[in-house]
Amino acid sequence: xxxxxxxxxxxxxxxxxxxxxxxxxxxxxxxxxxxxxxxxxxxxxxxxxxxxxxxxxxxxxxxxxxxxxxxxxxxxxxxxxxxxxxxxxxxxxxxxxxxxxxxxxxxxxxxxxxxxxxxxxxxxxxxxxxxxxxxxxxxxxxxxxxxxxxxxxxxxxxxxxxxxxxxxxxxxxxxxxxxxxxxxxxxxxxxxxxxxxxxxxxxxxxxxx
Numbered sequence: 001x002x003x004x005x006x007x008x009x010x011x012x013x014x015x016x017x018x019x020x021x022x023x024x025x026x027x028x029x030x031x032x033x034x035x036x037x038x039x040x041x042x043x044x045x046x047x048x049x050x051x052x053x054x055x056x057x058x059x060x061x062x063x064x065x066x067x068x069x070x071x072x073x074x075x076x077x078x079x080x081x082x083x084x085x086x087x088x089x090x091x092x093x094x095x096x097x098x099x100x101x102x103x104x105x106x107x108x109x110x111x112x113x114x115x116x117x118x119x120x121x122x123x124x125x126x127x128x129x130x131x132x133x134x135x136x137x138x139x140x141x142x143x144x145x146x147x148x149x150x151x152x153x154x155x156x157x158x159x160x161x162x163x164x165x166x167x168x169x170x171x172x173x174x175x176x177x178x179x180x181x182x183x184x185x186x187x188x189x190x191x192x193x194x195x196x197x198x199x200x201x202x203x204x205x206x207x208x209x
Contacts, residue, residue: 002116005031005046005073007039007062008054013101017052017078020105027112036060040068048073049116053095055079055086063089070094070194076115078108087126091201094194097121118181119165120197127163130201142206148190154208156183160196161203 004021006029008014018029031046033039037060043051053075055062063086066075076097077090090098096115099108100123111121122130149157152173159169166180173180184196193199203209 002027002050002112003030003046003048004028004112005033005039005043005048005051007033007036007051007057007065008078009034009057013054017108020108021052021112023105024109027109034058036062036065039065043069043073050112051075052112053077055081055090063093066090066093066095074115074118076111076121078103082123082125084129087129091195091197094198096195096197098126099123100125114165117166118184118196120163120195120200122197143191143202145191146206149187153183153187153190156180157187157191157199157203158208160184160187160199161209163200 004027006014006017008017014032018032021027021029030048031042033042035057039051039053051069051073053062053066055077056079062077066077069075074096075094076099077095078099078101079086080101082100087098097111097120099111099121103123114121146154155173156169159172164172166177166184169180170177187199188196191199191202193202
């Protein structure tokens with residue numbers, strides 16, 4: 001069972017999200033929060049698998065809350081706005097995914113499953129913009145930290161840059177998903193990254209693709 005905490009300052013939206021998520025046999029909403037501070041406090045207490053996080057909330061916003069929850073649980077940002085400052089802020093903070101509230105119910109539940117499994121999820125519009133930004137940006141130098149990676153870890157990082165899930169990486173490299181998760185964890189630790197989405201961005205910047 002995937003345990004989820006829903007953080008949104010609008011009670012009606014929280015209620016709708018809870019209804020959608022609890023309608024799935026493998027997802028259970030274990031708590032709710034109306035602001036970022038409450039989300040951090042409740043997540044640290046309940047230790048959910050995924051926090052469904054809004055960005056614009058009173059007091060502590062969703063980006064700061066996401067930053068404080070790195071290492072505690074996976075954060076999937078769900079917001080009305082796909083402004084670049086929100087996208088970049090959430091991904092830099094360590095969010096495992098970024099979706100818009102216009103997402104279909106089935107796609108939302110599937111995204112929660114993917115994030116809980118350790119994969120990253122981005123709204124199609126966000127993905128298109130990020131790709132366009134990478135294409136327009138000048139090539140960056142290879143980060144020295146990459147030298148600390150083993151050959152296999154570089155292969156895994158390259159797969160992350162291609163947006164592959166753990167299952168897809170396992171099939172491509174002919175290794176088990178448990179081994180993939182171990183490699184991904186080591187890559188993030190060695191490169192001092194907060195999420196596989198950040199790893200994908202670094203792979204793009206480093207010219208590994």
